[in-house]
Amino acid sequence: MYNLYIANKNYSSWSLRPWVLLSELGIEFVEHMNFFKGGYGKNTEFLKFSPTGLVPCLTEHSVTVWDSLAIAEYVYEQHPSVWPKDHAARAWARAAAAEMHSGFSALRNTCSMNCGVRIKLREVSPALQKDLDRLEALWLDGLKRFGGPYLAGDKFTAVDAFFCPVAFRVRSYGLKLSPKSAAYVEHLLDLESMQNWYAAALAEKARDPDHEAELEAAGDLIADYRA
Known part of the structure; x- marks a missing residue:
């Protein structure tokens, strides 16, 4: 059984990639969500499961794969429908x-x-x-x-x-x-x-200041559908 470590669904584009791949192809996995507490490289608790302290990270038995593209290739070896x-x-x-x-x-x-x-x-x-x-x-x-x-x-x-x-x-x-x-x-x-994924993202109440600041820098808020 794969274990997939991800971050907030509202923000984490990198986490979405393997999550949606496994989900859409019906490949079983256990989701482990870990909320952002600061920006890039600041989530030191992620080091408990990821050697880089970044997500996504996939584990299976003693194997750890810590990059989204590498995860796709690793899963492909057992599930050819990945590609x-x-x-x-x-x-x-x-x-x-x-x-x-x-x-x-x-x-x-x-x-x-x-x-x-x-x-x-x-x-x-x-x-x-x-x-x-x-x-x-x-x-x-x-x-x-x-x-x-x-x-x-x-x-x-x-x-x-x-x-x-x-x-x-x-x-x-x-x-x-x-x-x-x-x-x-x-x-x-x-x-x-x-x-x-979208429904779960909307239900999240946690806000990461760094990601919210990026929104303010990009443009004007028209609507916010989050909880």
């Missing part, structure tokens, strides 16, 4: 997931994940627009190349899980996308696992 069956689709999906894993810094920094709010951005910087343009190109390529409705074909796989936090960001910040990309976002948001 597409087709060789070409699998290669594309891995490359796209890796690009999300290491890139899109302007999108991350400007629009930090906060599921329960709606924000009007004060501006869309050139760097953010560049990330949105690349996001569009990547998604449209996958949807056209493999036929959709998911990025690498007709089944949800790890590449979609890596973009699930982006779906929440698009909704929270009202990011403008083409009709096809917007439809893909809605498809992700409609997933049962995403709806379950």
